[in-house]
Amino acid sequence: MAEQQRFRAAPTLGGMRIAFGSETWAPSVDGVVTRLRATVTELRRAGHEVLLIVPDGAGVREHPDGVRVVELPSVSSRFVSGGRIFGLPWRGPVERALREFRPDLVHVLSPYILGRAVLAAAESLELPVVTSFHQDLATAARHAGLGLLSGPIWAYLRHQHGSSDRTLVTSQAMAELLPRHRIEPVELWPFGVDLERFHPRRRDEAVRRALLGDHDRNDVVALYVGRLAPEKGLRRLYPLARARGVRLVLAGDGPMRNQLVEDLADTDTLFTGWLAGDELADLYASADVFTFPSNTETLGFVLIEALASGLPVLAADSAPTAEILGGSSGGAVVAEHDWGRAPQLIRSLLTPSRQTVSRAARRRSLNWDWTVATEALVDIYRAVLQVDRLRAPAAS
Template sequence: MKIALFTETFLPKVDGIVTRLTKTVTHLVRAGDEVLLFCPEGAPDTFMGARVIGVPALPLPLYPELKLALPRPLVAEALDAFKPDLVHVVNPAVLGLGGIWLARTRGVPLVASYHTHLPKYLEHYGMGMFEPLLWELLKAAHNQAALNLCTSSAMVEELSQHGIQHTALWQRGVDTDLFRPEWRNPAMRRKLAGAHGDSDSLLLYVGRLSAEKQIERIRPVLDALPQARLALVGDGPHRQQLEKVFAGSATTFMGYLGGEDLASAYASADAFLFPSSTETLGLVLLEAMAAGCPVVGANRGGIPDIVTDGVNGCLYDPDSPASLTAATERLLASTEQRQALRLAARAEAERWGWAGATQQLRRFYSEVVRPPLQLVA
């Protein structure tokens, strides 16, 4: 099958969407599919056998890490030369809207997928009044597609409630070969603790340092647990504000980590804290679980699809300010319980390999390209 992917974000950016896309492209090519990917400029010309076309882009004012790529004639020319069997737009915003228009005007089957809960992000940037309008725009875009894929059952339900049709669940995936408990390392623990010294309560956050991630909610946890240490892995537009929030606490800003270093960071921590209540999935939670790191996440969005409270992690109520502290204290209270959570977390992650997720995606593609025959009465 010849698949054209349109995405608003790709390499060299690091986030959950890029991880899913890179793993998906890798497995599509391995399965014999031909892939052409359109993304903002800056990515390599090829990736794992797929051709990549970078489109000139401008940084988003409120979030300069994200770039808006405006569709240009070169996009249409490349798509027409490729002659895809299917177009898949990922989080359509600007470039993706061009992909939708090109697919519709050329009669190419169209799939869309929803990965970032943009309407809920608005309130964290002082624009909550625009949420109803954004839902209408998303509905208009997504309802052009024959199939709209979501990464959690909560998002399937929410999109359906807002009038987005033809929704389905695209199962989660995680690299259980890279992220595994064996990477636990005393040297990495010392690096994560930094100048504050190691302790038996090393807390970890991995992800973008941005307003919608609600990372400042971790500060009261540190105030309640004076022996705890926190490592923040990642970077983003909210870093300077967070440095002020966590001033005077035992917090180390690590910047980006990748590959084996990131796997070791997960495996070496005592608890992974993920306060965000805007997640469609929360891929970093799955990575932490694969590495055997007990997790605390919000009982909201896609996270309850992954975390079962008291079984493979702990959930907290994002509407209760003290709940994150209480859940963290509960996780750290018993060494035996923490070990049980580690084992259960790893077992849960082992159910969700990228190969299986891509096999499911290819079945979705086949259904869209070759719809079932209609019986004539």
Template structure:
């Protein structure tokens, strides 16, 4: 099968979308399929045997640390030349809109996937009045696809309520060989503990943006001296966060990748996840595969991944005292050890091969339907 993937984000960016795509594409290539990737030009031209066709990029006024690509006629010429059996548009919004348009125009079977809750993000960027328009726009793009994939039951229910058609759940996965308790590294532990060898390490991994509500974590230091905090990642909110956490035992590492990231997970004690705007949060499964119990804000997607009082603790996002109490539960080594073991067990059987095979099944299903089922 010849697969064309049009995505708003790809390497060297790092987030749950890129993790899912790279893991899936590796499997497609190993299975003998051909793949091209059309993505913002961030300096990477090849991923394995898959060619990356980079599109010119711009920055947006409210998000200057990330580069985006606008719709381009070049997408159409690339698709026409390549002649794919299926076009998969990932998170159609800007560049992806061109993928949707030209797939329909050229009569190529089209599948789309939804990964980012853009409408919720608007509240954090002072644009709540645009929510209705954004939903209308996204629905118009997604409903041109024969099948729409999303990453949790909660999101599927919302999309169906908002009249998105043919919505299927795309399973979650984790690289259990990379993210594993055996990745514990005493040197990494020493680095993350910031000289406090007797303290517990709270770990956050993700994009540093206002909608992630990372500020909540600071108040832990007001009530407990048992923890240090490590924040892994980067984003538009980093400088503000560094100032906000100044004077606390907090380490900002920037992005970590591969084995270094795996070592950071396995060498920490508790994973903290205050965001309620995720459509899945793959880092939760990476943390659990590394043997970390989780403290997460209660939301549909987190409830689907974290078993409260077994693999971690879920707190009401509106109950700040409840959040602090949940973190403090892990001052107790017995609680950490019990939930650590359960979290690791929960990650079994969730490899990326099954996730990629599921997507391929939907690719074949879409290709057989042809390009007549979208509007």
């Protein structure tokens, strides 16, 4: 025990040392990556030190200045999650990195595969650990016709999150769900959005004309942003693809792309591939309505970015979606059986004018800010460290 006490860095009153373990860091339209990148940037700006433990080949060289990065060997297969990279759970390199970095606290996002090694190393070094829950795998399995896997999935998640001091969730809906599956204690990690980058002023008629293609300028550009994967409910968008007066634009990539291209070959659906940064922000602001067909999300970052861009939203009915929209007239929810009416619902949403619903969408986002969200996260870290310090004398 004395050796572990010597290892432990004394938490400072100012900046902390935070080690993050993440299953991915790829530069893609991914809510977990979006949140982590923004959080790391804000932590560095506030004077905290950061270590990232991520899979190799996952875009790790695109990170804020001063961030230390450890890449673990990874594997991928085009038959699994569309070729997504998975880091191997090698504990040795992780433990060496943590010993060298001497973090105050370890935060593991979605501790599934690579996260197992980070959790084991942190436990060996008796470091305080926070985990965060970002994907409702059990619900996704049920929607994929694999409901029998729900029980084993929750059992595995209980095991993974059970070794942490606190599990963070991204919405109040998840804060209510996890305790029902005996994952506790949980705490809300507030969300944020880059309100300067995602802004209605980026609306560009030249971009909109390019999105419309041969369509009439008065037609509606209906945008989807995200992974092209079965759990996203993308077949619900087929009525929009075939509706007169609507141009469906799908921004993203994933294992379902080829199937979508085949199914929608008789339509003029536009596939843009992955977009990011200012190009993505211009796309949001220049569309007319955002479509969000997934009801398996724990939050839905693209939904938040769309609202900040002044883009009215047509979204699948779910607890996290209702939490984000909050009754705003800048969005409407669609029951699972009602997506056949999506073209009519969009026209109703845009009445009396797009400008009116755009302003309502933007107003809904104005209280969401990454600085505020990260300050709340730091408060959670400090609370965990305080409990850990009180425990230490008793443990010795």
